[in-house]
Amino acid sequence: MWGSRRDRDRSAVVCIACGESLPREDAREYDKEGDRWSRRDKEFEYLCKECYRELSHQPRGDLEELLTDVETAAGGDSQEAYVEAYQNEVVRRYGEPEADTEDTEGRSD
Template sequence: MWRSRSNRDREMVVCIACGSSLSRADAREYDKEGDRWERHGKEFEHLCKACYRDLCHQPRKELEALLGDIEEHGLSQEEFLRRYLAEVEARYDPESREERER
């Protein structure tokens, strides 16, 4: 049989953005894969309502993969941003792509 939702909602979670502790009922689910409706086999992270409102809710197709490709332990913020901009340009700028293909 299905568990009562009231037990689950009393669980405490931590906001991944600001670190505050709050009840699960007062939190919003965050799915880094961007598909919170496909729930099978997933464990969600959580955001408090204030941090959730601050999020950009635009589609982020391929963003997690791009970040994973450029991320490296110990990377400075400056180097991370340099790699990010270079990779975005390489993948999505049509002029840059045309120059590479010549």
């Protein structure tokens, strides 16, 4: 058979950090849930090698966990529900954000 050799995965992906597009096989998968081994219906995001190297590997607190919980709480209904759930959850965990009085109060004259 001719030409039956399967093409390697040459589809291009875009680095989420710098926006450069590169072949998927050269990219690093980035899973926002931090679990690259659980692949259920997930779409991975990609980073180019440069950005991957610069990626902070410091712990990010519980932000990722928070986002995942919020997604569950919001039930995936809508972006609006998600944002609302996120805000509620942040307030629940960390308290009301401190208002930037200069911006929100207007001029104080």
